[in-house]
Amino acid sequence: MTNAATGLPFDDIRNLVKDIPGPDHDAVAACRAREGQLTKPPGALGRLESISEWLCAWQAQHPPKSERVVVAVFAGNHGVVAQGVAAYPQEVTAQMVANFQNDGAAVNQICKSFDLGLKVFELALEKPTRDITQDAALDEAECAATMAYGMEATEGCDILCVGEMGIGNTTIAAAICHGLFGGEAQDWVGPGTGVDSEGLKRKADAVRRAVALHKAHLDDPLEVLRRLGGRELAAMAGAVLAARLQRIPVILDGYVATAAAAVLFAMRPDALEHCVAGHLSAEPAHRRLLEKLGLKPVLELGMRLGEGSGAAMAAGIVKAAAKLHSGMATFASAGVSNKEA
Ligand SMILES: O=C(O)c1ccc[n+]([C@@H]2O[C@H](COP(=O)([O-])O)[C@@H](O)[C@H]2O)c1
Numbered sequence: 258m259t260n261a262a263t264g265l266p267f268d269d270i271r272n273l274v275k276d277i278p279g280p281d282h283d284a285v286a287a288c289r290a291r292e293g294q295l296t297k298p299p300g301a302l303g304r305l306e307s308i309s310e311w312l313c314a315w316q317a318q319h320p321p322k323s324e325r326v327v328v329a330v331f332a333g334n335h336g337v338v339a340q341g342v343a344a345y346p347q348e349v350t351a352q353m354v355a356n357f358q359n360d361g362a363a364v365n366q367i368c369k370s371f372d373l374g375l376k377v378f379e380l381a382l383e384k385p386t387r388d389i390t391q392d393a394a395l396d397e398a399e400c401a402a403t404m405a406y407g408m409e410a411t412e413g414c415d416i417l418c419v420g421e422m423g424i425g426n427t428t429i430a431a432a433i434c435h436g437l438f439g440g441e442a443q444d445w446v447g448p449g450t451g452v453d454s455e456g457l458k459r460k461a462d463a464v465r466r467a468v469a470l471h472k473a474h475l476d477d478p479l480e481v482l483r484r485l486g487g488r489e490l491a492a493m494a495g496a497v498l499a500a501r502l503q504r505i506p507v508i509l510d511g512y513v514a515t516a517a518a519a520v521l522f523a524m525r526p527d528a529l530e531h532c533v534a535g536h537l538s539a540e541p542a543h544r545r546l547l548e549k550l551g552l553k554p555v556l557e558l559g560m561r562l563g564e565g566s567g568a569a570m571a572a573g574i575v576k577a578a579a580k581l582h583s584g585m586a587t588f589a590s591a592g593v594s595n596k597e598a
Pocket residue numbers: 342343344345421422423424425426427428448449450451452510511512513514538539540543561562563564
């Protein structure tokens with residue numbers, strides 16, 4: 258069922274997706290022109306050069322801005338944990354939110370290392386979503402409102418890192434990927450925070466049953482998000498969309514954040530061109546998902562933490578790329594002889 262005739266909240270999201278801007282070719286041309294003048298052989302900074310270009314294309318300006326880089330961490334709880342799919346108890350989600358607020362988590366230390374801002378968005382932790390093996394996780398109004406809430410994360414930033422915290426949400430990510438891209442349930446599940454082999458079997462079975470239950474609605478990506486998703490995934494999808502509309506490049510974290518973004522990709526395949534994959538998570542299905550999306554990770558550190566940590570690590574590289582581009586001298590200004598024409 259589409260809602261075009263009834264005017265329900267998903268229509269607003271569909272209209273926004275229709276109107277997303279493309280890359281700014283003038284800013285890219287200005288970036289290439291300066292890149293060619295910097296005191297280094299052409300191409301010698303490798304992918305860092307493409308990252309500068311990507312920043313210019315999606316910020317629609319040259320030189321790129323990288324002063325205000327913010328890590329947004331969205332936290333949610335999931336009814337599907339009743340299926341025995343998670344290694345840790347659900348209360349860890351709220352406890353880790355407190356840890357973020359008290360500066361004690363891994364992501365806090367990464368933010369301090371690279372001078373990044375951190376914003377934590379707590380999403381009704383006391384009211385977990387419905388168990389996706391039994392019901393739709395959210396209703397349409399709540400899913401759309403949560404996407405709208407996620408859109409607020411873009412305020413006051415030049416570059417946005419998108420991450421999450423939510424016990425059970427690697428099961429949710431797997432269900433969304435299986436719902437959007439098909440294959441077998443076991444292709445999309447992995448250990449998450451470290452579930453044992455029996456738990457992994459329960460996880461694949463839960464994903465298989467959830468996708469079977471909602472199979473009549475899988476051709477609409479927003480319905481996949483509403484039925485198989487969670488609040489932090491809806492908010493992340495909203496944040497990634499808002500960033501595109503406001504010309505803010507995005508660094509995606511691991512498997513869960515990428516699964517949320519994949520909903521927008523399924524709506525239109527150019528919807529994630531303003532995103533880079535910050536890292537390749539050790540959660541095995543992340544590689545498969547990035548291949549589907551055509552995204553190449555900036556880092557591969559064997560991390561599998563979530564909470565925005567991989568995106569925040571990559572932000573250090575992205576900030577360095579912008580500084581290199583803006584701060585280096587040119588052959589002319591430094592009096593360095595260029596190669597013979
Ligand atoms: O996004 C990833 O690549 C990722 C991989 C493994 C674990 N996580 C984090 O671990 C939590 C979910 O794991 P689980 O086993 O409870 O589904 C959640 O808080 C995520 O931030 C995240």
